[in-house]
Amino acid sequence: MTGRALVQVEADPVAADYARTNAAAAGRDTHVEVRNTRIQTALAADERFSIILADPPYLPTADIARWPDDPVTAIDGGADGLDLTRVCLQVASDHLTRGGAMLLQVAGETQAHAVAAVLAATANLDLRHQETRHHDRDRAVMLLISRRPKWNS
Numbered sequence: 001m002t003g004r005a006l007v008q009v010e011a012d013p014v015a016a017d018y019a020r021t022n023a024a025a026a027g028r029d030t031h032v033e034v035r036n037t038r039i040q041t042a043l044a045a046d047e048r049f050s051i052i053l054a055d056p057p058y059l060p061t062a063d064i065a066r067w068p069d070d071p072v073t074a075i076d077g078g079a080d081g082l083d084l085t086r087v088c089l090q091v092a093s094d095h096l097t098r099g100g101a102m103l104l105q106v107a108g109e110t111q112a113h114a115v116a117a118v119l120a121a122t123a124n125l126d127l128r129h130q131e132t133r134h135h136d137r138d139r140a141v142m143l144l145i146s147r148r149p150k151w152n153s
Helices: 013-025 061-066 083-095 108-121
Strands: 006-009 032-035 049-054 096-106 127-136 139-146
Touching: 013 032, 049 083, 083 096, 083 108, 083 127, 083 139, 096 108, 108 127, 108 139
Parallel strands: 006 032, 049 096
Antiparallel strands: 096 139, 127 139
């Protein structure tokens, strides 16, 4: 362990309580801050992070019935599955330090291509796609790197 603090953002109050409980059970509660709010309002303008991990709801609304046991707010990513992913990309672009990286979970190869297209088409996102690792057909993790860093580490 590095001793660095972790900031976790969770919009759902039940999930936020679980995160706090898990941090305490691991003896890390003094190093973990759980912010129970929406990602759009969770960070101060001057906050910077070297790593951002994001696992937003990424399923298209039409597909959420495939997982009836999951809370809708945890899996529904809007019509194309990218509503909150787009928000996470902007937050990462605004809050990564020099050389910072984002790990973003997406719904497989097709959605990874869609995220890459969003990056290419959105001029104010200072991120570049470096690599995608596929877990299976439905899940992948993208590594995105700050492209035009604005701040020192």
